[in-house]
Amino acid sequence: METSYETIIIGGGVVGSSIAYHLSERNKGGILVLDKKFPLSGTSGSTQAWVWVHNKTPSWYAEFSMYSAELYPYLSKKIGDVEYKRTGGLSPFFNEADREKALLLAKTYESIGIKIKVLTREEALEKEPSLNPEVAGATYSSIDGNVNPFRLVDRYMRAAKKNGVQYSTYNKVTEIQKLPGKFMVVSQKGTFQCKNLVLAGGTWSRELGKMVDITIPINQLRGQILVTEPLKPFLNYTISGLRQAFNGEVLIGYSMEKEGFNRATTLEVMQETANLAVHYVPSLRKAKVVRAFSGIRAMPEDGFPILGRIPGVENLFVAATHSGVTLSPLIGTLMTELILDGDTSIPIDRYSITRFNNMETK
């Protein structure tokens, strides 16, 4: 294995691997991905993997998510079948107060070209007959869907490797030194140098930032998900809170807990989640849960992606975000443009780390 690279990406999850793949489309070779464990062992491998636009707020963030969702069909053509399915997304609501909220949401989105429809009870039940008949209505967006996250990251990796990208896994980075014109990246398995360095450490971004004296304000937010036995296909849409996978399993969950890096599951949340499931889709009552898992979301302090250059350190980049699955095609594309061309086709200034004023730890 060489020790010198044009670009090193730290983190081989959905974000890091997408950047590696997109970079390799243009520059074959000279790219190394370092992962402290193995891709999919963190957040990217423990997600419901909705490709989700609707009810993202504010509207400029929804717009950004939409552009990424639009890239999925093309991406699957390029890297192979990732079981992407644009099912359309439904968010049921059960009271009139939520209908008001939904109508406001639809109105705001109209101006940026995202169509959100507010369905009546009858319309919602016609689209998704399995919904609880007590539903008051639902918001609906045709652009939403879901993907198989395991296949997604695997296909990114395979396509990247085919283009000459090297992966060094089970290889934790322990130190980063900035030298004139290059970085020295010290890892458990050796020291590498590179011109460009991309920090794509997901939930561990804060720790990576410390190595270059930068605060990357990413926190951890745990989510617990239930998985049922495979059921025959019966859900037509990606419903906020649950979806049915290709093999028939239903994944259920919409919990948020601040538990640091603790990936345990708890019966409290599992029972609440089970409640949500039978409340939304009563026919799930008879389905058996075979597993509960939890994933730690990488949650930026203000909820929005942190993308772009790190000012003051030449050729140092960061890509850290929540909703990595939805955003990975776009982030990979834009980070590649930024690294190779110095500019991006869609502005990402809004996502700059400079928006946080306590950036330096020194």
Add this chain to the structure above:
Amino acid sequence: MDKSTIICRCEEISLEEIEKVISNGARTFDDIKRLTRCGMGPCQSKICNCLVAAAINEKTGTPFHEIPLPRMRMPISPIKLDTLATNSTTFSSVKSVLDEVELEDGKVR
């Protein structure tokens, strides 16, 4: 052993598929599981666990005590959603998506 031998009977994953991802760098049961679905079926790796450990050991020479256990999860054995549910309608840490839509001056932020 014949490469076509099924290792995970729930998901019908063969030794060949498992050896392939090991040669791509997978080192633990969970790495292999995410890339092949081995161990994701109804038995939740209870049957294939030792067979996969043997495959890792065989292919990489990693001693058994360095091959970690698959991550085990609740429920300890499968349970009906109806039985698990509490019938309470107040969710504290589980939300609905519209809860996340923030309003400001009567408008969506």
Add this chain to the structure above:
Amino acid sequence: MKAVETDVLIIGAGPAGLAAAFETASRGLDVTVIDESLSLGGQLIQQTQNLSSLPSDLSPMRGFELAAHLIKQIEEYDIRYLLGHRVIGFYQDGTIGITDEVDVFPVKTKKMIVATGAAENAVAFPKWTLPGVLTIGAAQTLINRDFVKPGNDAVIVGSSDFAMDVALQLSEVGVQVKGIVEKSTGVLSRNTEKVKQVNKIGIPIYVDSSIVEARGMGAVEEIVIKQEDRVFTEKADLVCIDGGRSPILDIFYQLGTSFGFQKELGGWVPQYNKDFQTDCKDVFLAGNAAGVSTQGALVLTGRLAGMNVCEALGAVSKETAAVEKKGLWKELEIVETKYNLDIWHARNRHVDNFTHPVLKDQFIS
């Protein structure tokens, strides 16, 4: 609400759980025993073989007789039995969630003894997933508990003590045992008496041998065996796999105990100290979950765990406990050394490693 509060929750009503129930209930503690099965005794119920190496206070007897003895011993105490109940998981504060298949409800306990036993390991070969291929334990359950003859012509893969027991029991119910296939160069069973019996009734034991494949349409019909350079086929509608056993760890894993590896004890074993206490201080363990061993040792570890829980809850004095524990460990040494010295050594190594677990903090990423 069916919520339960108790001093001691014993998970698993096999030999270890029942022995622990006696130790704790007889000293006045409030004891709750939970088991998935509707009856007490665990795997002992279908064990018709004579048990060697029992503790000195027990005369030689068969497995189901030992179950009856252990059950009788606790008859007079007011123990809460949650039979037909399963542990589903744990709440954040450690409260146990169990189900009766109608609801999930909480059990709060001061101390817990986990005696969930061991599971049989698989042995894979081409077409091992055909119906007719099962574990030796499953075959034994069919014969002795369900009174079902599981096939006409059987081949057994593996040659432990247990495999010899099942070979004999299959023969007794009229199953033709065509052979025992062992991949090692010698028979694994240490019970020469049983091996002699197997030889006597004419069951061939093929050592240094392996299964090439099973064959059959929809069910196993024949099995191809390789012994050195010789490959031959046996007609069989039953293949019984003996892949050894490993402790069942799910509950320990959820509780967050750490683990160590001891091949002789069945692989990964929850880490515990001389008091059969895990590194979650209220969680004790006993039986095969603490390392796969012989029935006598399972009973003794159950007594030890029970005694330690009694001490921790003040139901016996420190002095009494010290004397009792010393006696029980001595007895465990006698029983286990006689059964298999390697297991006794592995158990001691495991206990010595208590503060240096190989696997811990399994949920911290």
